[in-house]
Amino acid sequence: MPNTELTEFIKKAIGKVPVFSMRALQLLKLAADPAHHLTDIINIVKQDIGLTARVLKTVNSAAFIRHAEITTIDRAITQLGETIVVGLAVMEAASRQFKTDLSGYDGLPGDLWRHSLKTAIAAKKIGHFSVGTVKENMAYTGGLLHDIGKSLTSDFLQNTAQGISEQINEGKFGEYCAAEREIMGQDHAETGFLLATHWHLPPPLPQVIRFHHHPADSPEPIRPLVYTVHLADILAMMTGCGTGADTLQYRLDPKYSEYLQITEDDLPRLILEIDEEFTSLLDTFQSPA
Structure with missing residues (x-):
């Protein structure tokens, strides 16, 4: 051929190929904006139940957990940092x-x-x-x-x-x-x-x-x-x-x-x-x- x-x-x-997740795209565009804040990342993640669950599961995994279990998305994202959180969204979107x-x-x-x-x-x-x-x-x-x-x-x-x-x-x-x-x-x-x-x-x-x-x-x-x-x-x-x-x-x-x-x-x-x-x-x- x-x-x-x-x-x-x-x-x-x-x-x-299926379209990319809207939330993941929002996070990628936001992360590229030098004027954004971590609270902007948190607000987008909160709108996605699946991503919220993935973030909470990750922060409480052996690789990240420090002391007590983290149960709020605000604390979870603060501890993981936006690089890992945006990465999780990309992993999910391109799984x-x-x-x-x-x-x-x-x-x-x-x-x-x-x-x-x-x-x-x-x-x-x-x-x-x-x-x-x-x-x-x-x-x-x-x-x-x-x-x-x-x-x-x-x-x-x-x-x-x-x-x-x-x-x-x-x-x-x-x-x-x-x-x-x-x-x-x-x-x-x-x-x-x-x-x-x-x-x-x-x-x-x-x-x-x-x-x-x-x-x-x-x-x-x-x-x-x-x-x-x-x-x-x-x-x-x-x-x-x-x-x-x-x-x-x-x-x-x-x-x-x-x-x-x-x-x-x-x-x-x-x-x-x-x-x-x-x-x-x-x-x-x-x-x-």
């Missing part, structure tokens, strides 16, 4: 995609979810090294959603993973994205961008998803954020959380050092912190609602 035809099939598949079996990448069940969570945690921490302003909640959410396009492209890559890996080793393709474009006419990053647009996700999230493998091509104002997610993605793969045959089959853009003041001496401590938080949160966030 010509890749132009596959591209049309992918676009049709995107059109069939169907996170649960996708990435058989087209020879991935294992749950690989997409685990990789996305670890990338989000890494991005949240790496963002503090940025030479520009990187909002923690945008880094975390960008990390969660960066590979969401794979939930769609996997179906169009059945029985190709071994062949792609061999051709990368032989030098035909420089990285996995190039093979995806050869087969489908677009890669998972472009597909994720189209899905984010279908969902009406607020900027800069669609652009972060689109350029996370090629951050130098992103608009200059958002490059610190895109490089943050780019490096977080690589670190997640390096520390054992990939999505199958494509793990570590992408290039690290060396220009990340122009946007992130992170040194080799920082990496061991950073990786340890990422691993500790990931292990702590994995059981709590094991299965998106």
Whole structure:
């Protein structure tokens, strides 16, 4: 099948994906507004019974509980912080995609979810090294959603993973994205961008998803954020959380050092912190609602 035809099939598949949660969209747009307050987040969460229950369950989980059980949403959100709360809303809204079996990448069940969570945690921490302003909640959410396009492209890559890996080793393709474009006419990053647009996700999230493998091509104002997610993605793969045959089959853009003041001496401590938080949160966030 010509890749132009596959591209049309992918676009049709995107059109069939259910709309994004209205509350999650409200929270994402609010989080991107520098003038917002935590009370604004609380008021939106209170309007969603399911999200309220998820927040209360999370704050009282082993990963977060400190002393007595928390029973009010105000206290729960104050303790968790808006980054985690907005992340919970995104996890719930995109749960169907996170649960996708990435058989087209020879991935294992749950690989997409685990990789996305670890990338989000890494991005949240790496963002503090940025030479520009990187909002923690945008880094975390960008990390969660960066590979969401794979939930769609996997179906169009059945029985190709071994062949792609061999051709990368032989030098035909420089990285996995190039093979995806050869087969489908677009890669998972472009597909994720189209899905984010279908969902009406607020900027800069669609652009972060689109350029996370090629951050130098992103608009200059958002490059610190895109490089943050780019490096977080690589670190997640390096520390054992990939999505199958494509793990570590992408290039690290060396220009990340122009946007992130992170040194080799920082990496061991950073990786340890990422691993500790990931292990702590994995059981709590094991299965998106």
